[in-house]
Amino acid sequence: xxxxxxxxxxxxxxxxxxxxxxxxxYKRINGIKVMEQNWDYLIVLDACRYDxxxxxxxxxxxxxxxxxxxxxxxxxxxxxxxxxxxxxxxYDKKFEDVIYISANPVSYIKxxxxxxxxxxxxxxxxxxxxxxxxxxxxxxxxxxxxHKLFPDKRFIIHFVQPHxxxxxxxxxxxxxxxxxxxxxxKKKINIKLGSKNPFKVYFESPMSYYSDEEIKFGYQYNxxxxxxxxxxxxxxxxxxxxVTADHGELLGEKILGMKFYGHSPIVRxxxxxxxxxxxxxNDN
Numbered sequence: 001x002x003x004x005x006x007x008x009x010x011x012x013x014x015x016x017x018x019x020x021x022x023x024x025x026y027k028r029i030n031g032i033k034v035m036e037q038n039w040d041y042l043i044v045l046d047a048c049r050y051d052x053x054x055x056x057x058x059x060x061x062x063x064x065x066x067x068x069x070x071x072x073x074x075x076x077x078x079x080x081x082x083x084x085x086x087x088x089x090x091y092d093k094k095f096e097d098v099i100y101i102s103a104n105p106v107s108y109i110k111x112x113x114x115x116x117x118x119x120x121x122x123x124x125x126x127x128x129x130x131x132x133x134x135x136x137x138x139x140x141x142x143x144x145x146x147h148k149l150f151p152d153k154r155f156i157i158h159f160v161q162p163h164x165x166x167x168x169x170x171x172x173x174x175x176x177x178x179x180x181x182x183x184x185x186k187k188k189i190n191i192k193l194g195s196k197n198p199f200k201v202y203f204e205s206p207m208s209y210y211s212d213e214e215i216k217f218g219y220q221y222n223x224x225x226x227x228x229x230x231x232x233x234x235x236x237x238x239x240x241x242x243v244t245a246d247h248g249e250l251l252g253e254k255i256l257g258m259k260f261y262g263h264s265p266i267v268r269x270x271x272x273x274x275x276x277x278x279x280x281x282n283d284n
Contacts, residue, residue, distance in 0.1 A: 010198055017201070018266065021256070026268040031076035032277070034087050035095065040239030042156045043230055045223075045276075046080065046104060047163035047263060048245035052220065053276040056227055066234055066280045075247050078272035079265035080106040083246040088115045099153045101143045103134035103160040105179045117153060120146055123160075123180070132171040134160050136229040143233075157233070161226035162249070164204055164262075166218025172206040203250070203262030212252050215261065219251060238282050245275040 034042060045053070050072050062068055077083025084106060100112065100119045113119040126138035136159050143157050165171040202208045207215055230243055248271050250260040255269060263272050 006198060014201065017256075018264075022264070022266045026266065029076065029086075029268070031074040031086075031273065033076065034244070035091070037242065038240060039242040040154050041233070041237055041241045042154075043233060043241065043243045044156060044158040045162065045226060045230070045243065045245045046158065046160050047247060047249040048223065048275065049248040049251070049271060050245075050274045050276050052162070052223055053245070053278075056223055057276075057278065060227065060231060062231065062234070062278070066282070068234075068278055068280045070276060070278045072274050073244070073277040075245065075273045075275045077265065078247050078268050079263050080104055080246050081110065082265040084110045084112055088112050091115070097154050098156060099146055099150060100156045100158065101139060101146065102158045103136075103139045104158055105176060105184060107158070109179065109183045116156075118146070118150075123176070127180070130171075131165060131167055132177045133163075133165050133167075134176075135167075136161055136226045140229045140232065158246075159226050159229070162219050162222035164207060164218075164222075166210075166215075166222055167225055168218055168221040169210070169214070172209050199257075200252075200259040200261065203260070203264045203267075207261045216251055219249065234280055234282070241280040241282060243276065243278040243280075248272045248275055 054070065057063060057070060063070060075083060076086035089110065089112070094117075095115060096117045098116045100107065100116045101122060102108075102119060103122050105121075105123055107119055108121055108124075120142055122139050122142045123134040126134060126142065128135050128138075139157065139159050143155060147155065160176065161167070165176070200208070210218065234241060247263055249263055250267075250269060250271050252259045252261060253269060253271050254260070255267070260267070260269070
């Protein structure tokens with residue numbers, strides 16, 4: 001009985017936050033319009049926080065290696081849905097010079113194929129059943145193939161990591177699997193929602209399976225894995241390369257006295273909308 005009452009309280013709290021408080025708390029929407037910036041290759045890391053990215057860049061000495069510049073910018077979205085909507089689905093024209101390499105099913109859900117010359121849905125053909133996500137190596141290989149076929153095009157290369165699921169743990173049914181099943185294959189899904197702690201709010205319920213320390217370790221692990229492939233691209237590509245993120249990630253930040261995890265399209269917290277903008281000029 002106590003569990004039922006607690007569950008009802010949590011659901012009521014979440015509804016109040018979602019429908020009443022957050023829309024009033026986060027009214028203002030501004031940010032960088034990625035299609036209006038100067039780049040030949042736009043590398044997107046999904047759910048990549050600025051602070052974690054900055055530390056990783058310093059650890060790898062990337063600024064010195066590539067004479068790169070790093071700044072913090074504001075994203076138009078705090079979720080891939082809103083980021084794609086506000087960056088790509090607001091133009092009357094089609095970007096015929098751009099190919100989008102996508103590891104994220106949201107590109108299919110939002111039908112951004114109508115915006116670009118070509119959208120390569122890597123997750124459709126290179127989905128890892130073991131890890132329940134799209135591995136960065138598959139994204140890299142897909143890009144290399146398409147770059148060889150279309151050497152004169154600009155590219156957006158959208159990796160999943162450091163987004164959950166964390167590659168260092170046995171995967172739980174997660175956000176990408178849910179999106180793939182619910183929106184793409186129209187399967188019925190049955191996932192246990194809620195959290196182990198009523199004072200924590202998980203936008204992605206599988207994160208509730210882990211402790212704070214495990215979440216942060218897994219997030220850092222994913223970032224290190226994907227940055228190996230990003231650095232490989234920085235070594236290989238010629239032209240103006242920008243590395244950024246669609247949005248960040250909440251890893252226990254407090255809002256209204258409660259700890260929040262994951263990301264939501266209606267929450268524009270600093271940890272969600274402040275993202276990296278790393279610029280590398282490879283002219284040689």
